[in-house]
Amino acid sequence: MSELERFSPELQEFLAGLFYRVGDFISASDDTDVGEESEELEQKSMLALITQFSESRKLPPLICDMARETFARRRDWVRWGDARGQFLSEFEDAFDLLQDSLIEGEAQSLRRCAFFLAMRVAESFREEADYGLDDANYFDKMQKKIAYWTLALTDRDARKKLNISPAEDSALHQLYDILNRLCPSLPKT
16 A cells, blocks of 8 residues: 555645655756656756665655656656646645645655755766665765755855755755745754
């Protein structure tokens, strides 16, 4: 039984598409893209990380099921992409239901994975990521990268080192604000 089955059909749909929509939202926000090449690299990076989530033995079962369902619903990718303008408002709408339905470990993992995915997409075109999918310390590196970005929020020089465009930075802030409310025990911006 999939962990998604404990949610309403509407919330199942939202959770199944969440990782894809996070990556697509960040990719579309980048105003410095160079045509198809950058979009292909960003999607390749996004899908590789979603695959990593789906195969992880360290993440809660819900997160793995969400990632697997993203691929099972491949036919919905175009529709999700077409609705990217509504993504943040739909996340806001789902927020109360999510907060009431997720246990603490799931909320933290969802927040970390979604934000790490967003960062991975933001960085994927301009530089090779400094974390490999086969790395045994992959999730430790994910934690450090999120912590660094959190500190970089107030330090422009640190932000430049991340090679994230101003538009991506703005989109990351919007996403971070919502995710931070989902799991308030984590550092605030």
